[in-house]
Amino acid sequence: MADFDDSRLDDRRVLLRYDEGLRRLAESGARLRSEWFGASARIFGLAESDRPRAVIAVGTDARLIRAVLEPTCPVPFVAWPRQGLPGWVGPLDLVLILASEGSDPALIETAQEASRRGARIVITAPEVSSVAEFAASRSTTLIPTSTGDPLAAVMVVLAALHEMRLGPPVSVESIADAADMVAEACSPYVDLSANPAKELACALADAQPLVWGGSVLAARAGRRVASDLRSVSGRAALSADAHDLMAVIEATKPADPFADPFEDGPQADRRPCLVILDDGDTRSDVTRAVASLRTACSRVDVRTDTIEARESEALARYVMLLQRGRFTAAYLGIGLGASSID
Structure with a gap:
């Protein structure tokens, strides 16, 4: 060089x-606003959700979510670093899947496993993507992403977790x-x-x-x-x-x-x-x-x-x-x- x-x-x-x-x-700020505009209706629909037994986050920036939630989250939170899920995950738990690109094979396998175990799933991914397809179930909420920006996607997820009474308030606009x-x-x-x-x-x-x-x-x-x-x-x-x-x-x-x-x-x-x-x-x-x-x-x-x-x-x-x-x-x-x- x-x-x-x-x-x-x-x-x-x-x-x-x-x-x-x-x-x-x-354009980072513009992408944040774009993702929030496209996802806000589904996020506000999570306000009446039942509290899960535990939250498991996988994918890009799972550890950032942990850093924000750990001081206030009322249930155990795990940022899972490996493919698949911990053995104890089941229907009482919430699995967060951060897949802003939508085609990661490890996240596709994790989505399949979460669906097979009956866990509740909140996923950020393009609406038409492999990981969204394999995560689809009656207990899945897809928060659609369109910019491919992991930072924008994780801020939207944090706003969703606040609506579910699992995390602090998040002002995407600020x-x-x-x-x-x-x-x-x-x-x-x-x-x-x-x-x-x-x-x-x-x-x-x-x-x-x-x-x-x-x-x-x-x-x-x-x-x-x-x-x-x-x-x-x-x-x-x-x-x-x-x-x-x-x-x-x-x-x-x-x-x-x-x-x-x-x-x-x-x-x-x-x-x-x-x-x-x-x-x-x-x-x-x-x-x-x-x-x-x-x-x-x-x-x-x-x-x-x-x-x-x-x-x-x-x-x-x-x-x-x-x-x-x-x-x-x-x-x-x-x-x-x-x-x-x-």
Whole structure:
């Protein structure tokens, strides 16, 4: 991959080559509204549902649903990571199947098994899809999706779970507004001097990214952002707990002011850069971890940058952190001349 060139981030001809990926990022809020508009009637129809014995979620973002529901869900909740279902699942349980693409063989098998066991099923999938077909039963509710966006689908599912009195309130409109705010601030038409995502991409240009979020939702956003950074850069971007990141930071040698990147090679100056995802969590363990990480970085001259989202509801803050990180990864890829930023 080529060396990072920040002039590419404001070059309209270069940006035009990445228009599809940037447009998909910018249209996240529109997809949220579209999915909500198409699914709201069926979601409101779930308000009178009986409470299940337990909830089992499978598919993309099942762990995000768990992160949101765990503090308040009145029944046991399981994010099932494997094909099939736990042996105890039966007619008293609710199986959530998140299949925004609609053709995953593992989810098709899980849908068949849930139907065979008589479990109640709520599924997000295209109305005409293999997984919707195999999940069909008298106890199945299909929440139709049309955009293929897992983030939009999971927000709609969380709204449905609130109607079923299993989760907290979810304002899809405010979450979509949060995504739009990030898209406006990080637009490719906002130049580097005023664009927070382009600025952070430049900070990561020659760095080994470390990503940390203190709250459960910020940590989940961090894992997604790190995955995007790995994809566009080919570097081992790491998202982990503060304890694990501390070990990486403390093993870093202090910066050598006399190092010559031309003589020592392009990898010689690739030092860690810590990106903190701050959603305003003020719990004592989070504030202590932030202070410890910053102190350790200062001691060995490791740069720290912060992505902040301190307003609105928890899920809106999550989406703001996630989208800012995704725009940053996209601009890092553009600066490095990546073939794709999807």
